[in-house]
Amino acid sequence: MTVEHVPTRVRAEEIEGLQELITHIVLQEWDKIVPAALLQDVEEIRRSPAGAVIRMEGAVERLEEGLAELKRTVATREDLAHLQEIMDARFREVDTRFGEIEKR
Numbered sequence: 001m002t003v004e005h006v007p008t009r010v011r012a013e014e015i016e017g018l019q020e021l022i023t024h025i026v027l028q029e030w031d032k033i034v035p036a037a038l039l040q041d042v043e044e045i046r047r048s049p050a051g052a053v054i055r056m057e058g059a060v061e062r063l064e065e066g067l068a069e070l071k072r073t074v075a076t077r078e079d080l081a082h083l084q085e086i087m088d089a090r091f092r093e094v095d096t097r098f099g100e101i102e103k104r
Contacts, residue, residue: 012018045051075083 045054
């Protein structure tokens with residue numbers, strides 16, 4: 001006679017205290033990896049004038065990147081002047097051709 005083993009499914013929420021146990025263990029491991037003193041130091045720096053300077057430096061870098069992108073996409077006055085010269089030359093050429101046609 002063979003006894004068949006049927007696996008029983010249990011949801012994690014059904015095990016009393018499991019969530020608290022896991023949370024406790026994760027927090028213990030987190031404290032080993034990232035000590036609370038380090039987090040306090042980071043928070044103090046973030047709130048200090050030095051933290052404000054660091055954030056401002058980041059903002060300035062983002063502005064510089066945005067300005068560089070803008071410069072790549074926007075035509076400069078020199079570009080526009082060059083395009084104007086090309087257009088003027090082409091219009092003169094068209095006017096010349098029309099003039100030649102009218103003379104015929």
